[in-house]
Amino acid sequence: MLSHLSIHQFALVDQLELEVLPGMSVITGETGAGKSILLDALGLALGDRAEADCVRHGAEKAEIGATFSMNERARLWLQQRDIPADDDAIILRRIISSEGRSRGYINGRPASASDLKEIGQLLIEIHSQHAHQRLLQKETPRQLLDAYGNLQLQASEVSLVWEEWQQHARRLNRLQEESAEVKAQRQLLTYQVEELRQLAPGATELDELESEHKRLANAENMLLNGQYALAACYGDDSGELAATQLTHQAMNRLGNIDDQHPLLNEARDLLQQAKIQLEEAAHSLQRYLDLVDINPHRLQQVENRLSDLYSMARKHQIAPQTLHAHWQEQEAALAELNLSDDDLAGLQQQVNALEQEYRQLAQGLSDARRTAAARMDSEVEAHFEALALGRARFVTQIEADVSKASRHGIDQIGFIVQTNPGMPAGPLAKVASGGELARISLAIQVVTAAVCETPSLIFDEVDVGIGGGTAERVGRLLRALGQDGQVLCVTHQPQVAAQAHQHYQVSKISGDNATHTQLRKLNDKQRSEEIARMLGGVNITQQTLAHAQEMLALVQ
Known part of the structure; x- marks a missing residue:
């Protein structure tokens, strides 16, 4: 509240x-x-x-x-x-x-x-003075009936199944009714995928081939320079002294010096380390040179493969590095277009099952709506006499039409009214006068508000256009609603205010x-004066005041 x-x-x-x-x-x-x-x-x-x-x-x-x-x-x-x-x-x-x-x-x-x-x-729920106009909107009768019958959850289930059914049906129709453009697309994709399959580019193949090509193309130069470096480190048959030999001679010469000066000792240590590192470098170079392969045949194979990959990438107007990913995307696109008959049959079965589920749920909702409508119509009519509507009749018309199925179910719902015996019944908007429409709206609001779960209700001048005994009966209806909850009403009617x-x-x-606008809560005396003002206008007579006090006393 x-x-x-x-x-x-x-x-x-x-x-x-x-x-x-x-x-x-x-x-x-x-x-x-x-x-x-x-x-x-x-x-x-x-x-x-x-x-x-x-x-x-x-x-x-x-x-x-x-x-x-x-x-x-x-x-x-x-x-x-x-x-x-x-x-x-x-x-x-x-x-x-x-x-x-x-x-x-x-x-x-x-x-x-x-x-x-x-x-x-x-x-909180607010019923405005223009609520009767809402009754003329197409969706309002369904919304009011579902709220009255507490059918929102059931209607939500129908809506969810409807959406899923329609989604699958649209996909099925798209696949069944292929256009010439889609067929041409399939033909092109088939050709493109086939040549990509024949090429079969690997995910990392391009980088690996380019690295191998670099080694093969430079093998002769790599071998020549590597061998020269190896000879410089370790020596060869030319008779020239290598770095390891020169280092060894330097170490021998220093060994002949009988002096332990720190600088001399440091030089000896460094030469020893240099000798070890030169030997390790020579061993690494030898192992590397053993791997260098001057292989013109393999070089030609790599160059041919790289040429094929680059040509295919240019043909598809993509970067060569994305060729493998592009192939996979094209395969997936073709698979979607080449949905097999078995897949289509499976999709058709899904559509049929969802349609059947929807029809069952929608029929159940329709039956529940008819049950709720009978109760609601009876309760609405029970207020007609109090609202000076005489022997008017009110019917919630429900026409189940599968051909007009929607997310809201299979029902076309409208309010039908007969304002006078012997006169034809018809849609609320066409049969009821403005005053009758306002009073019928109030009856519907009172009935639906009584079963709603919202603890607070506001009625904003819903009693416009009525007066006298009818206004008093409206006030009683609103007071009855307030007995078990909270009702806040803006009114011009003294009978309602009382x-x-x-x-x-x-x-x-x-x-x-x-x-400034100010608001105050009235005590008993002030309340009598306010109702008297509402009854008699500016000049409040003793008779008017007595009438106001009598109205209040009758409520107690």
């Missing part, structure tokens, strides 16, 4: 705090006093679109906060999004700057407008430089 509404610097409101209690609460006031401002502000806290002109003139920002008591559906919603959940309350907050930017918060955590709207639907458990008055105060 809504427990607190805080409004700062919004429209004509400087600062306003509203404590909302369980039961039925009404908000009344002169026309233009700002009753709608309260609901507009609450709407912003619930994710409605924010405009810059909603900020009070001269203020930098407007701020609206709404505190609700926790319920299980809202608690689950918060847990799924890792938003802190207090055991007792949910606080929604919206800040709008004078430039039109807005920020939203849920329990102190930043939230988008869509998040505020989504959780708001779990906390039925409330709590009464708030909105008034506009104009000063020399500014205009």
Whole structure:
């Protein structure tokens, strides 16, 4: 339930705090006093679109906060999004700057407008004075019936199977009804894949071939220079002294010097190390030269293979290094186009199975809707007499038509009404007058609100166009709804206001430089005066005041 509404610097409101209690609460006031401002502000806290002109003139920002008591559906919603959940309350907050930017918060955590709207639907339901116009929209009867019958989960299952069925059916149709363009594409792919298969480029083959080609092409030069370096290190048959031999002679000469001077000893150690390193270098060179292969035949093979790979890459207009990956992609594309008859048959079986599952679920939903419609129609008609609709009849018409199947099922749903006996029944939009439409809408709202899981209900001047005894009966309906929950009603009807458990008055105060809207909760005396004003206008007589007091006394 809504427990607190805080409004700062919004429209004509400087600062306003509203404590909302369980039961039925009404908000009344002169026309233009700002009753709608309260609901507009609450709407912003619930994710409605924010405009810059909603900020009070001269203020930098407007701020609206709404505190609700926790319920299980809202608690689950918060847990799924890792938003802190207090055991007792949910606080929604919206800040709008004078430039039109807005920020939203849920329990102190930043939230988008869509998040505020989504959780708001779990906390409160608003029935506006234009709700009867919504009845004329095509989708409304289905939405109201599914909500009344608690069929949303069943309808969701139908929608999910429908989407999967349609997805598979579209794929099947695409594959069955191949165009000439697709066939030409298959022909080209077949040719390209075949030549790639014959070439069969390896994933790392190009790098390996280029490395091998470099060695083979430079083998003669590598061998000549390597042998020269080996001879320089270790010697050959030419008779010239090699580095190892010269190093050995130097070591012998130094060994003939009878002196242990540190510098001399260092020279001896370095020569010994040099000799060892030269021998190791010679051994490594020898092993390397043993691997060098002057092989013109293999060189030609490598060059031919590289030429083939580069030519194929140019033909396909790709980098040579991506040739293998391109081949695999082309193979996959061809496999998709060459879906076998067995695969098509399997896909057809999937489509048939999903269609059958959809029809069964949709028929089950249709049957459940008919059962719920019978109950709803009876409950709606039960309020007609109280709403001065006489012997009008109301029927939720459900026509199951498989040819018009959709994600919402196989039903075409509409509201049919007969306003007078002997007159033909017809669609609500064509048969009912404006006043009748508003009262029928109210009956439907009362019935559907009674079974909804939302703990708080707001009715914004839904009693427009009625008066007298009908308005009193509407007030009783709203009071009955408030017995087990919370109803907040903005009204111009004294008969409705008299039925409330709590009464708030909105008034506009104009000063020399500014205009303010204020809200106050009325005590018994003030309430009698407000209802008298609603009954008699500006000049309240003792008779009018007595009438107001009598109306209040009859409710007790």
